[in-house]
Structure formats: structure tokens, C-alpha cells
Amino acid sequence: MNPSPKPTASSITQAKSPPIAMGGDLEGGRLKIAAAGIAIECATFSPLPSDLSDFNLLRGADLLSRYPFAARYADIELTPVMQANALPGGVLRRAVYNDLKVEIISGLRDSGPWDGVYLDMHGAMAVEDIDDAEADFISAVRDLVGPDPLISASYDLHGNLSAAIMEQLDLLTAYRTAPHEDALETRARAFDLLVNCLRAGTRPVKAFIPIPLLLSGERTMTIVEPGASVYAEITEVIDNEKVLDASLLVGFTWADQARSQASAVALGLDEEATWSAARVLAAAYWGARHEFDFGVPTGSTDKCIKMALESKAPTVFLSDSGDNVTAGAAGDMPYVLGKLLSHRVPKTLFASLVDAAAVDACFAAGLGASRELSLGGKLDPIHGKPLPVTGVVRKLRESAASGRQVILAIDDIDLVLTERRLAFTTLAQFTELEIDPLNYRIVCLKLGYLFPDFQRIAPCAIMALSPGPVSALPENLPFHTIQRPMFPFDRDFDWAR
Numbered sequence: 001m002n003p004s005p006k007p008t009a010s011s012i013t014q015a016k017s018p019p020i021a022m023g024g025d026l027e028g029g030r031l032k033i034a035a036a037g038i039a040i041e042c043a044t045f046s047p048l049p050s051d052l053s054d055f056n057l058l059r060g061a062d063l064l065s066r067y068p069f070a071a072r073y074a075d076i077e078l079t080p081v082m083q084a085n086a087l088p089g090g091v092l093r094r095a096v097y098n099d100l101k102v103e104i105i106s107g108l109r110d111s112g113p114w115d116g117v118y119l120d121m122h123g124a125m126a127v128e129d130i131d132d133a134e135a136d137f138i139s140a141v142r143d144l145v146g147p148d149p150l151i152s153a154s155y156d157l158h159g160n161l162s163a164a165i166m167e168q169l170d171l172l173t174a175y176r177t178a179p180h181e182d183a184l185e186t187r188a189r190a191f192d193l194l195v196n197c198l199r200a201g202t203r204p205v206k207a208f209i210p211i212p213l214l215l216s217g218e219r220t221m222t223i224v225e226p227g228a229s230v231y232a233e234i235t236e237v238i239d240n241e242k243v244l245d246a247s248l249l250v251g252f253t254w255a256d257q258a259r260s261q262a263s264a265v266a267l268g269l270d271e272e273a274t275w276s277a278a279r280v281l282a283a284a285y286w287g288a289r290h291e292f293d294f295g296v297p298t299g300s301t302d303k304c305i306k307m308a309l310e311s312k313a314p315t316v317f318l319s320d321s322g323d324n325v326t327a328g329a330a331g332d333m334p335y336v337l338g339k340l341l342s343h344r345v346p347k348t349l350f351a352s353l354v355d356a357a358a359v360d361a362c363f364a365a366g367l368g369a370s371r372e373l374s375l376g377g378k379l380d381p382i383h384g385k386p387l388p389v390t391g392v393v394r395k396l397r398e399s400a401a402s403g404r405q406v407i408l409a410i411d412d413i414d415l416v417l418t419e420r421r422l423a424f425t426t427l428a429q430f431t432e433l434e435i436d437p438l439n440y441r442i443v444c445l446k447l448g449y450l451f452p453d454f455q456r457i458a459p460c461a462i463m464a465l466s467p468g469p470v471s472a473l474p475e476n477l478p479f480h481t482i483q484r485p486m487f488p489f490d491r492d493f494d495w496a497r
Contacts, residue, residue, distance in 0.1 A: 029075050030075050030076065030077050031073075031075060031076050031077065031115045031116065031195065031198050031199070032077045032079070032113070032114055032115050032116075033076055033077065033078050033079070033114065033115060033116045033117065033118060033194065033195075033198075034078075034079050034081050034107075034108055034111065034112075034114050034116075034117045034118070035063060035064075035067060035078060035079070035080050035081060035083065035117075035118045035120060036080075036081035036082055036083055036104045036107065036108065036117070036118075036119060036120070036141075037083045037084070037085075037104075037119045037120035037121045037153075038083075038084045038085075038097070038100050038101070038104070038121065038125060038137060039083070039084065039085040039086070039120060039121050039122035039125075039156075040054075040055070040084075040085070040086040040088065040089070040092060040122055040124075040125050041088035041089075041122050041124040041125075041156070041158065041252060041327070041328055042088070042089060042090060042091050042092055042124060042125055042126035042127075042255060042328060043088065043089070043090060043254040043255065043327055043328025043329065043469055043470050044090070044091055044126050044254065044255050044256045044257065045254055045256070045469040045470065045477055045478075046089065046090035046091075046254075046328050046329055046330060046380065046469040046470070047090060047330075047380055047381075047382050047383075047469070048089060048090045048330040048379050048380055049089070049090050049091055049092070049093050049128075050086060050089035050090055050091065050092040050093065050096070051092075051093055051096055052093075052096045052099070054086040054087055054089050054421070055084045055085065055086040055096075055100075056084070056085050056086070057082060057083075057084050058080075058082065058083045058084075058085070059080060059081075059082050060080055061080075063080035063081075063082065063083050064078065064080050066083065066120070066187070067118075067187065067188075067191065069184075069187070069188040069191060069192070070191060073195055075199075076195060079111050081104055081107035081108055081111070082100075082103050082104050082107060083120045084100050085120075085122075087325065087326075087421060087422075087423065088325065088326055088327055088328040089328050089330075089421070090328060090330075091126045091127065091128055092125060092126065092127045092128070092133070093127075093128060094127055094128040094129055094130070097125075097127045097128075097130070097133065101136075101137055101140060104137075104141070105140055105141070105144050108141065108144050108145060109144055112144075112145065113145070113146075113149075114145050114149045115149055115150070115198050116149050116150045116151070116152065116194045116195075116198050117141060117145055117149060117150075117151045117152070118152050118153075118154075118190060118191050118194055119138065119141065119151060119152070119153040119154075119169075120153075120154060120187060121134065121153050121154065121155055121156075121159070122155065122156045122158075122159055123155040123156055123158070123159015123160060123161070123174075123249070123252070124156065124158055124159050124160055124252035124255055125137075126255055126257065131257065131258065132162050132164055132165070132257070132258075132259055134159075134162075134165050135162055135164035135165045135168070138151070138153070138165055138168045138169060139164070139168050141168075142168045150170040150171065150194055150197055150198055150203065151168065151169050151170050151171070152169070152170060152171035152172070152173075152190045152191070152193055152194035153169050153171070153172045153173075153190060154172075154173055154174070154186045154187045154189070154190035155172060155173070155174040155175070155186075155247070155249065156174065156175050156180070157174045157175040157176065157177075157178060157247070157248065157249050157250055158178070158217055158249070158250060158251065158252045159174065159249055159251070159252065160249075160251050160252050160255060160257065160259045160260045160261065160263075161208065161210070161249060161259065161263045161265070162258075162259040163208070165259075166206060166208045166265075169206075170197070170203055170204070170206075171190065171193045171194055171197065171204065171245075171267055172190075172247065172265055172267075173186060173189050173190050173193060173245050173247050173265075173267075174186065174247040174248070174249050174265070176222065176231055176234055176247075176248075177222050177223075177231075178217055178220060178221050178222050178223075178227070178250075178449070179221065179223070179449055179450070179451050179452050179455060180452075181452055189245065193244060193245055193267070196244075202269065204244055204267045204268055204269060204274075205267070205268050205269065205270070205271045205274045205275075206265070206266075206267060206274075207264075207265065207266040207267075207268075207274045207275045207277070207278035207279075208263060208264075208265050208278070209263060209264045209265075209278045209279065209281075209282045209497050210261055210262075210263050211261060211262040211263055211264060211282050211285060211286055211495075211497075212261055212483065212485060212486050212487060212493075212495055213250075213251075213261060213262045213285065213286060213289055213486070213487045214251050214253055214260055214261050214262065214474070214482065214486050214487070214488075214489070215250060215253065215262075215289070215292055215487075215488065216253045216254075216448070216472050216473075216474055217250065217253070217327070217448060217449065218294050218295075218321060218448040218449050218463065218472045219292045219293060219294055219472075220250045220292055221295050221449055223295075223455070224295040225291070226288040226291040226292060227292065229284075229288075230248070230281075230284045230285055230288050231248065233248075233280060233281055233284045234246050234247070234248060234281065236280075237266070237276075237277035237280050237281065238277070239273075241269070241270075242268050242269055242270035242273035242274070243266055243267070243268040243270070243273050243274055243277045244267045244268050244269065245266070245267045245268075246264070246265065246266040246267070246277050246278065246281060247264070247265045247266075247281075248262070248263075248264050248265075248281045248282075248284075248285055249262060249263045249264075249265070250262050250285075251263070253474045254327055254328060254469070254470045254474060254477075256477075256478075256479045256480060256481045256482060257481055257482070258481055258482065258483055260481075260482050261482070261483065261486065262285060264278045264279075264281040264282040264285070265278060266278040266281070279497060282497050283496075283497075286495060286496075289487050289488075294463055294472070295449070296319075296449075296461045296462060296463050297462050297463070298462070298463045298464070298465050298472070299464070299465060300464070300465060301320075301335070301336055301339045301464040301465075301466050302339060302343075304318060304462045304463070304464040304465075305318070305339060305340060305343050305345065305442075305464075306343075307462055308345075308441075308442050308460075308462055309343070309345065309346075309442075311460050311462075313459035313460035314438070314441075314459055315437065315438050315440060315441065315442070315443060315458070315459050315460070316441070316442050316443070316459070316460045316461075316462060317437075317443050317445065317450055317454055317458040317460065317461045317462070318336075318442055318443065318444045318445070318462050318463075318464060319444075319445055319446075319447050319448055319449070319450065319461070319462070319463040319464060320333075320335075320336040320444055320445065320446045320447075320464055320466050321447070321448045321463050321464060321465060321466055321468075321470070321471070321472040322335070322383075322464075322465070322466035322467045322468025322469075322470060322471050322472070323335070323336070323383075323384070323446050323466065323468040323469075323470070324446055324447055324448045324468070324470050324472075325421060325422070325423040325446050325447070326423045326425065326447055326448070326451075327448060327470035328469070328470055329380070329383075329446070329468055329469050329470045330354070330379035330380035330383075330384075330421065330469075331352070331353065331354045331379075331421050331422070331423070331446050332353060332354045332355055332376040332377065332378055332379045332380055332384060333376060333377070333380060333383055333384030333466075333467075333468055334353060334375050334376035334377065334384060334385075334386070334387035335384055335466060335467060335468075336350075336444060336464060336466050337350055337353065337375070337376075337387060337413070337415065337444075338387050340413060340442070340444065341389070341410065341411060341413065344411070344412075345412065345413065345441070345442055346412055346441045346442075347412050347414075347439075347440050347441045347442075348412060348413045348414070348440055348441060348442040348443070348444065349413075349414050349416070349435065349437055349440040349442070349443045349444070350413055350414070350415045350416065350444045351416040351424040351429075351430070351443070351444070351445055351446070352405075352415075352416035352417065352418050352422055352424055352446065353375060353376055353415060353416070353417055353418070353446075354376075354379065354417075354418050354419070354420065354421045354422065355373075355375050355376055355378060355417055355418075355419075356419040356420075357378070358373045358374075358375055358406075358408075358417050359404050359405070359406050359417050359418065359419040360419075361373060362393045362396065362406040362408060362417065363396055363404060363406070365393055366393065366396075367393055367394075367395070367396060368392065368393060369392070369393050370390060370391070370392050370393075371390070371391060371392075371393065371408075372388070372389070372390050373388070373389055373390075373391065373408075374386040374387070374388050374389075375387045375388075375389055375415075375417075379421075380469065382469075383467065383468050383469055384468075389408075389410050390410070391408040391409055391410040391415065392408070392409045393406060393407075393408060393409075394407040394408065394409045394414065395407035395433065395434075397432070397433060399432070402418070402420065402422055402429075403418060403419045403420040403422075404418075404419045405417065405418050405419075405422075405433065406418075407433065407435075414435075414440075416433065423446065423447065424445055424446075424447075425447070425451040425453070425454075426451065426453045427453045427454075427457070428453075437454075437457075438457065448463065448470075448472060449463070475488055475489055
């Protein structure tokens, strides 16, 4: 039996609550708070680097509109600095990260001093040649604002924490749903915690417990058991007196980094109760580790296509999980498309495949044209090879937000081709293309678990364990840096905290 992991310096506590020096207009009763952040999920196994073009940069009024809850506070002056959020991708280019960080730090410097800073983050950023990118960024914020202002952060539950991050933050709270339906609620909770602690002049106790467990998001959904019961423990340990908040982060599986693992966090005014809350969550998650599963039928791509064809459901949603764009894959692997064609599937919708050259060719050919194309395998040539097809151009669409899109009919498959990486996660995206997914026998999406819109309408869901850089079975990927032992990579070891 492997030995239990040794306790690390990652456990952070602050028993006392020193008074907070305010930087705002104290006589007028106003608190001065900055809002900023960099939010991206980076799969280190993807060969496609994340670049500036992958980000949506929010400043000024556009950024303030992301925080409608701030209007509840008449005594708050909220200053939008800049928030950058991106579609998940590969490792972020160092120069891009540096530019984003410089703009935010400069904005904080120019508009300070501050009573508090709210950081709107994700928690799974990977940057070229930086071991812990969030720690680097948050430390830069702390160095700029000084030791007195409170810093509060909101995280995705698929974020990876570290001792260095927790040492710089005063408050942290994370999503409690996967698939995610509480992003706005989580941002509001992080902001409310910040305001309430500033008003009370208190700096809460922090309890942080790393858990040697790293399961994919597809195995740890909160809408099925055991995730539903484990996550129900969060509200049970919060009493809003001794314990102000608690979070359980399952971590981001597809980042081969030393901090990649699950973690439990609690914030409170009583040290013993706060640590007890964190231990309850850590124990609940660890205790259920063998029970977590995918929540839907899975198998090889061929097996899943066969299951879909044999299903009595009128429409089957099939996930191409290995090329899941929302986990950071490039989205141009034609592997599953090729399998569907070889099985001669009936009326099928495939959304989507990114191939700018193919989109160019279809636009040049025009509606109704038949074209021979070589699809995919361009952004990620390591995991996918181009697929030769002949198709008919059925629809051409130009969108300022999404770029050009094409519906290409290949046999009985309607393929959505995009010139930009795009994840189809909402029904509105299909409505814009005048498509009703329920008119198809099979709907194949480059996702892992289905997002809420599709969860609500899918008569049947199946997930293909297709190959790719974000394999839903990460035990099969070439990890080198994660801490060991780590479940499920290692199974025969004990752990308790």
C-alpha cells in the first residue's frame, strides 16, 4: 500500500481578524472597490496555443454590466478595470498574458487606492514558462494594492488552487453546479462577501485543504449522484456566523501541473468551525471517489454510434468528448465525423468542426455548390488527420460575434463548419442557423457533458470516449507533473485530513 500523502504547506489559516485600513471615502461611507480578472481554462495537452484573439476583453460599462448585483450597494464605488475571458484552449502565450496583466496592474495603480479588489477568474490558466499563473497574477495584484485591502475571487469549480494563491487572497468562492448554472450567482456571492467583510472591518479565517483526487468534469457532475449529495454538503456547513462560505473545487483534469487536484475551502469568523467545514467537504468528496461516474452511457465511438442507432429515442445527443472545445481541445478533429459517415447514419447534425480554409472554399463556391474538401486536422495535427469529403453547401451565415459558418450536407449529415473555434452550448446558436436539433436522429456535439439547454431537451444522451487531447479518461494521457499519489491515477493509498 502506498503511504498517505504528507501534509503540505498548502493549509492556510489566519486565526485573528486584524482591522482593515480603508482607502476610500470613509467620512462619506463609501467603499472603493476594483473589478478585474483573467479567466481562461487551459488544457496543457492541446497543441493549439491560446492567443489574444481567443479573449473577450471587457472594460468600462461593458464590464460593469457583468456585475448588476453591485447596484444593491449605495455605499460602493465600483471601478471596472478590465476583465479578459476566453474560450477554453491550450497554453496561453506568455506575451499575451504579460500584456493582460500589465493593463490590469496599470489600471489598479492609476485609479487607487482601494478598499477591496474583486477578481473575476476561472482558475485553470496555464501560461508558457509559468508554473502557477493565477498565483503570479494575484501576487502582482497584492503587491500593487498592498497588504490592507481585501481581495476576493470567484472561481469555476474546475479551477486548481495552490498555497501561493490562497496566501494572497482573503476570500474565494466557486461555482456549485456542473453543468454550470450559477456563474452570476457565484460572482455576486464573491462580491457580497467582500463588501460585508469590508463593512465589518474583518479579515476572515481561511481553511484550505488540497485533496489528492483529480477526476474529469464529466465524472463529477452535480446533477447526478454522488455529486448531488456531496455538493449539498456545502450549504449544510455554512451558518453565516461562524462559517461564512465554503467551496469544493474538483479541479481541472487536463492541466499537467503540480497544483492540479481537488480542494476544499472554507471562510469564517471561528477558526475551529471553519476548519471543520473544510474537513467535512474534503471527507465527503474523498469518501465518494469510487462512486463518481459519467452519468450517461459511454463507450468507444463505434459502440456509442451503435447504441444511438439502436435507441428508441427520437433524437440521441452524442458527445465527441475527446475533442471537447469547452475543455480546451481545438475542435477540428474529424475522427467522430468519419466514424458517423462509415456507419451510414440517418439524418444527423454535427456541430461543429472548425476549418477556416473549408469555410473560405464554401463561401467562394456559393449556395448549392458541391465541393470536395479536406476537413480538419489543421489546428491540431497531432490528434487528428484531415478527412476528405464531398458535400453540398446548404447555408452560409456571417456573424460579427461568431464569424462565418457553413452548413455542409455530406450524405445524411448536416455538418456545421466554422471559421473560428466555437462550442455549441445553447439552443440560441442553432436558432440563429434556423436549425431545430430535435428534427435529427442524432445530434453530435463537441462537448463532454451536455450543457443545460441540451440537458433539458435531450431525449437520450450518450458520450463517446473518443480520442483527443482532453480524453474523458485522463488516466490514459501522458501526465508527468501532477503530484502523486493521485486518484484515479493511483488507487491503492489512504488519505485523511
